[in-house]
Amino acid sequence: MSVEDRVTRALHDEAGRVDVDVPRLHAATLARTSQRRRRRWTGPVVAAAALLLVVAGIAAGPRLLEAALPHLLAPVTTSKAGGVSAEFTCPRTVTVDRQGRRTDDSFLPGLRGGPAYAADQEGAPRYAYTSSGDRAVLRLGNADGTLASTATFRRDGIGWDLVSTTKCAGEDGSILVPEDNPLRLGQRAATPYPPDDMVGSGDGAVLVDDRSYYDVAGLVRHRTMWAAPCGASLCLASGKPTSMVTAQLRDGARPVAEDLSSMFLPPDDSVGRKNPYGFWVVYDPQRTYTGVAARNAEGHRTVDAVRIGGPDWSGQAFALLAPKRSVADVVVDTPDGPRVLPIG
Amino acid sequence: MRGTSVDQGGFSDLFFAHAARLVRLARFLGDDDPEDVVQEAFCKLYAARRRVRADDDKAVAYLNRVVVNEVRSRHRRRAVARRDAHLLRTDEEHDPMSAHDDRSAVLHELALLPHRQRESIVLRYWMDLPLATIAEVMGVRVGTVKAQISRGLAALEAALTPEEDR
Secondary structure, three states: OOHHHHHHHHHHHHHHHOOOOHHHHHHHHHHHHHHHHHHHHHHHHHHHHHHHHHHHHHHHOHHHHHHHHHHHOOOEEEEEOOOOOOOOOOOEEEEEEOOOOOOOOOOOOOOOOOHHHHHHHHOOOEEEEEEEOOEEEEEEEOOOOOEEEEEEEEEEOOEEEEEEEEEEEOOOOEOEOOOOOOOOOOOOOOOOOOOOOOOOOOOOOEEEEEEEEEOOOOOEEEEEEEEEEEOOEEEEEEEEOOEEEEEEEOOOOOOOEEEOHHHHOOOOHHHOOEOOEEEEEEEEOOOOOOEEEEEOOOOOEEEEOEEEOOOOOOOEEEEEEEEHHHOOEEEEEEOOEEEEEEOO | OOOOEOOHHHHHHHHHHHHHHHHHHHHHOOOOOHHHHHHHHHHHHHHOOOOOEOOOHHHHHHHHHHHHHHHHHHHHHHHHHHHHOOOOOOOOOOOHHHHHOHHHHHHHHHHHOOHHHHHHHHHHHOOOOOHHHHHHHHOOOHHHHHHHHHHHHHHHHHHHOOHHHO
16 A cells, blocks of 8 residues: 555544544634623723722622622523523423433433534524533524523533423413413414415415414424315315425315324424313314304313314214313204214 | 625635635644644634635635635744744654554654655645645745755655655
8 A cells, every 4th residue: 555545544444543522623713702792892991990800809799799700600601592591481491311200202402513503403493502521501592582492411532412401381281371361272373384285276275274383392382283175085284394294184084083182283292391281173074063162071062163164075074172171072963853972 | 706705604614614624734744732823823813804705716726725814824933932932853753662653653754754745745745735735835936845845755755665665
């Protein structure tokens, strides 16, 4: 082998053995550039202030120095688009750590690609990243700057190890963003995603629901549910045009209460995220039913279903949203009298 | 070529794309603190961000040049410090066991080359840069680069070839 080949191979082999913690280096470099900016503009002022601090420190004792110290020992910080609040304002938080405090393992960010990459992976509109010594904290934020989640890392050799995550949750630890009337179906403050890419051209599409929820990273999202006739069936789509769940309810001989709970909100039960509501749809292609309601275990009607239909629809449907635990069965009012449907 | 200037986003993109490679370059050039060299290089890029375009090869060339110059000037400072401290320079420690390993042997001999020879060989055989670019990075003429590479390779060959094979 020629000496050129040996040199080339040795250099490339050695390069593969050198690991570089780029995110940490990036944070340190940003800190260095900001220090230089401060020094350039405020150097004389800082020098005078430091002198004053020393003089005042002698006079006022250690308390003044303690107050000034955090600014002198500021950690390395980076952020995107306006920063993120340091405190949670959501009704509850869920914490996951190595002690197994919770089993929700749906949010396990990593810093290998850097904080900006980690934030992008979760689709966070904002993030803030702070590292100091062997500890780093990544905060993800919503577009308005409210804190959605924090992830704490500890230095592990040349990389960072995830220690714990804390993220926003609803009042009962569920994924629903709190609101005054959560059982109401329909539109809320957010603009629903358009139906065209969800249930066809949009002709005859009827908005069933649009509501906000906390995603796996504690960020506030909203999802839209549309219903539209598709041939003799009823088609439903829930989510957003680029990520949705669909269902098709066919014309059957008997009424059926289709359990669509897993498409009403993200189907995250498998990772320990709770959806407290059940959602059922009864399709009536002949338009003969006069009402649908949920019944409790005592046989009392507790929640009435909402009728869904459009001017172009030949049939109709009934949508029923209710707390899962309060529903024992569903009753359909037919021309032949009430029919009780099991909810599976 | 027009493009976006090295603003905060462009700066970070450049950093994540090139920082690891530049750390390795500084290390191959023999600096004791290659990460510090790279931080310094990016700080200089940041200071010059109005003159340098993020999506231009010139930004990368600029970083290469700053790293090479920074390592070179640190070597000079250390050499002056050693002289002023009346310290005797000894050859770098070399583990005789690792000499059996070709990679270690090559890297060891590379570290013993005069600095310009080492620079030109690393830029040519690790970064795979054309001679003209190496000349630009090193601030010398192409002919000088050719000569440095040639002398460096000859020295390496002599050092790495067992006496009985010469």
